[in-house]
Amino acid sequence: MPDSPYTVSDVMTHTVVAVGRDAPFKEIVQLFDQWKVSALPVLEGEGRVVGVVSEADLLHKEEFRDADDTRGEFADRLKAGAVTAGELMNAPAVSVHADATLAEAARIMARRKVKRLPVVDRVGMLQGVVSRGDLLKVFLRPDEEMAEEIRDSVLPSLPSTEAITVTVTEGVVTLGGSLPERGLVPVLARAVRAVEGVVDIRLDLSHR
Numbered sequence: 295m296p297d298s299p300y301t302v303s304d305v306m307t308h309t310v311v312a313v314g315r316d317a318p319f320k321e322i323v324q325l326f327d328q329w330k331v332s333a334l335p336v337l338e339g340e341g342r343v344v345g346v347v348s349e350a351d352l353l354h355k356e357e358f359r360d361a362d363d364t365r366g367e368f369a370d371r372l373k374a375g376a377v378t379a380g381e382l383m384n385a386p387a388v389s390v391h392a393d394a395t396l397a398e399a400a401r402i403m404a405r406r407k408v409k410r411l412p413v414v415d416r417v418g419m420l421q422g423v424v425s426r427g428d429l430l431k432v433f434l435r436p437d438e439e440m441a442e443e444i445r446d447s448v449l450p451s452l453p454s455t456e457a458i459t460v461t462v463t464e465g466v467v468t469l470g471g472s473l474p475e476r477g478l479v480p481v482l483a484r485a486v487r488a489v490e491g492v493v494d495i496r497l498d499l500s501h502r
C-alpha cells in the first residue's frame with residue numbers, strides 16, 4: 295500500500311453488485327442475502343449511479359404491513375408500497391470519488407449516517423464501493439511499516455527532529471528523544487497522527 299495519505303481507491307471493493315431502476319423488490323432482497331451487503335447502488339445507462347437502495351428502505355414494507363395508512367412519515371409510507379429499486383432508492387446517491395482521502399470518506403459516512411458509499415468518477419460512473427470496514431483496513435498496517443514511514447518521511451519534513459526516536463507497538467507510536475523547544479511538540483504530534491494506521495501517540499520527549 296502507498297505512503298500516506300491513503301485514498302479510497304487503495305481500500306475500495308472494485309467488483310460491485312448493483313441493480314437497475316427496474317429491479318424488483320424480491321430480487322433486491324435476494325442480492326442482499328447472496329452477497330451479504332446492506333445497500334446496493336442503482337444504475338442507469340452504462341453505469342451512472344442515480345441512487346442507493348438499502349435494507350432500511352425495504353424494511354418499510356414490513357414496518358407498515360399491519361399499520362394504519364395515516365401513521366408514519368409520508369416518504370416512508372410511499373416506500374412501503376414500492377416494488378422496484380427506482381421507487382425504493384434514495385436519490386441522489388451519497389457517493390465519494392476514488393481520490394478522496396479515507397478521512398474524507400469517513401466524514402461523509404458519519405455525517406450522512408451511511409455504512410457504504412458508491413465510488414464514482416467525475417461524471418458519476420460507478421468505479422467501486424467503499425464500506426466502513428474498508429476504511430478500517432489501514433489499522434492492519436504492520437507496526438514497523440508505520441515506524442519506517444515516520445522515520446523516513448515525516449521526521450525529515452520537520453525542523454529539529456534529528457534526535458527523535460520512533461517505536462510502534464500495536465499501532466501506538468512512542469516518540470522519544472529531545473526537541474529544542476516545547477512549541478515543536480504539537481507540530482510533531484499532529485504530523486505523526488496523520489499517518490494512516492496510527493492508533494495513538496505517546497510522547498516521551500525532553501526539551502533542550
